[in-house]
Amino acid sequence: MAKIKGTVVIDKERCKGCNLCVVACPVQVLALAGEVNGKGYNYSQMVRPDDCIGCASCAIVCPDSCIAVYRQKFEE
Template sequence: MAKVRGAIVVDTEKCKGCGLCVVACPTKVISLAKEVNSKGYNYAYMANPESCVGCTSCGLVCPDSAITVYKVKAVEA
């Protein structure tokens, strides 16, 4: 059986750095970047992508719909 991993894509221009996704992530995948977007906000990014399980908690709590969650098949070595 193929294992499934999660992956998120953050629209950095929509993200206002509220941090709700950071708190909602059960596996501590998301952090706020030190860089800022064109509006001056520290945007969310995947700090620990290998830990993402694709639970969609981050996407559900995002007030700006800036996060898209994908489930991908994990490549077995």
């Protein structure tokens, strides 16, 4: 049976660190970074990339549309 692996790509310069995507993630893949972007915000980043299921909940709730989610099927 094929499994889905997701990848989240965040435009860190557009991210304002609102934390909505972190809260929306059902498998806690995202967290706010310790560093700041050019505007002085702590941006979101993937901290557990292997656990991403590609549900795109983070992209749906992002008010600035700076998140893209890609899904890839793979066989076990």
